[in-house]
Amino acid sequence: MPTMAPQQYMNKINEWVDAELDTIQIRLIIAELSINEIVNISQFDPEVRGGEVGDIYFSIAFRTHKPLLIGYIDNSQSSYQGGLIDYGNRYxxxxxxxxxxxxxxxxxxxxxxxxxxxxxxxxxxxxxxxxxxxxxxxxxxxxxxxxxxxxxxxxxxxxx
Structure with missing residues (x-):
């Protein structure tokens, strides 16, 4: 596997952070803690320190990924042809x-x-x-x- 420079890694992580919600999921594996979860990045703070040429330090926070549940309307059993339903003045x-x-x-x-x-x-x-x-x-x-x-x-x- 080719290695990348620290700046390239930072750019890749920023790409994941900026991606549309729910389009990028990351598998976080920390063997010593028995963590193996699908996550999204909730915060990423890179830092360049003086005297550390080419090195980049960062803090990163994850949140457990929950897929969006999107419902649908099954029109196969209905004569309704779409559009808005007028409920009148009922609230x-x-x-x-x-x-x-x-x-x-x-x-x-x-x-x-x-x-x-x-x-x-x-x-x-x-x-x-x-x-x-x-x-x-x-x-x-x-x-x-x-x-x-x-x-x-x-x-x-x-x-x-």
Whole structure:
């Protein structure tokens, strides 16, 4: 394997840092610590020190890579031909919810593992389905979903 100059290594790392989100994943292996993870670079700070000709020192921080989960609409079972849906003056999400309340999904929504869109998507709650509420935390409602539970943003639900 050909070796590169320190500046070339720095340029390559900067290329990875500047890449479009989720287009570059790096496998970080640290054998002594039993680390073998797919990561993205979250911070890279190179430094050139006086008296160290040609050497480049740097600090680098990684974050565990989480793939983006992008849903899709299956139009094969629908007569809907695309475009925006007019919900009129209806606004969803003003209600508060308690354990045991029944909710109805008004717009197909991703069900998340935690109360954040940054968490893992577990699947979808489809328009028209009803669920039982477990709890509410801010804008998020925890529902009985699958074998455990999941979180749905309250902008996608209404009381059943």
């Amino acid at each position: 969803f999400g003003d209600d508060t919810y308690s354990d045991g309340d029944k909710i109805k999904i008004v717009i197909t929504a991703t069900v998340y593992e935690e109360d954040s869109q940054n968490s893992t998507g577990l699947g979808y709650a489809y328009e028209g389905e009803t669920y039982t509420v477990y709890s509410q935390w801010g804008e998020w409602v925890q529902i009985y979903y699958g074998v455990a539970g999941g979180w749905v943003h309250r902008g996608f639900i209404t009381k059943a």
